Amino acid sequence: MLQYAAGSARAFEVLYLKHKGPLYRYFVRQIHDQQLAEDLYQDTWSRVIKAASTYETSAKFTTWLYRIAHNLIIDHVRAVKPVDSFTEVFEPEQDHEAHLASDNENLEAQLLDNQKADLLKGCVANLPQVQKEAFLLNVEMGFTAAIIADIAGATLEATKSRIRYAYKGLKECVDLKWQGASHD
Structure with a gap:
């Protein structure tokens, strides 16, 4: 992340490729609405990009990334009560x-x-x-x-x-x- 903050587009690509699958699944498992999960996923990466210049290494990047995701879900829950908008988990991965x-x-x-x-x-x-x-x-x-x-x-x-x-x-x-x- 520090390399990306210093201007390396390749560093962002490496971060994105490493975390895109697990982060996306995190949203899909938490949110019942597929479109909303995709929107929150994109919003997370948007916030990562915006925060690049002020990023500090006080926590591991993964922890920081999921903290952003967590906060977006919490914001959504507060805006859309009741909480039962959360989804089931363990969707079948195969036919x-x-x-x-x-x-x-x-x-x-x-x-x-x-x-x-x-x-x-x-x-x-x-x-x-x-x-x-x-x-x-x-x-x-x-x-x-x-x-x-x-x-x-x-x-x-x-x-x-x-x-x-x-x-x-x-x-x-x-x-x-x-x-x-x-x-x-």
């Missing part, structure tokens, strides 16, 4: 029909996995927003609690609690829904 096996055992196992994935999606969608964000940053992005705390502007202990409560809530939700589904 499941193309992978269905012909024998019944594999088909049943695949259907069972899909059912579990749907349960998990619903449970993640129902998490409080701060827990959902901490969980997604931890699981999908691989960020540590310390980095997530920097991004969210929360204490390390609060962030650890959010992650812990997210996992606990997901386990309880999935267990409860799974028991309910298996008795239907």
Whole structure:
């Protein structure tokens, strides 16, 4: 980022290529509206460009970048209450029909996995927003609690609690829904 601030367009290209996929997925997983996710994604990069001349290395670039993204999501949530505009996560990355096996055992196992994935999606969608964000940053992005705390502007202990409560809530939700589904 310092090289970009000094005028190197190639430095920006390297930053963009390194972070474009994960940052875009971050927005898609947080926001239900694909167009809005794209707009916020573009707005993040626009803010990076505008802030280049004043960028300071007080935090890792990745942390700084996701802090901008986090703040844009928070601004959107405040402007568009209620919070239930956030999306489900863990969208299927592949065409499941193309992978269905012909024998019944594999088909049943695949259907069972899909059912579990749907349960998990619903449970993640129902998490409080701060827990959902901490969980997604931890699981999908691989960020540590310390980095997530920097991004969210929360204490390390609060962030650890959010992650812990997210996992606990997901386990309880999935267990409860799974028991309910298996008795239907």
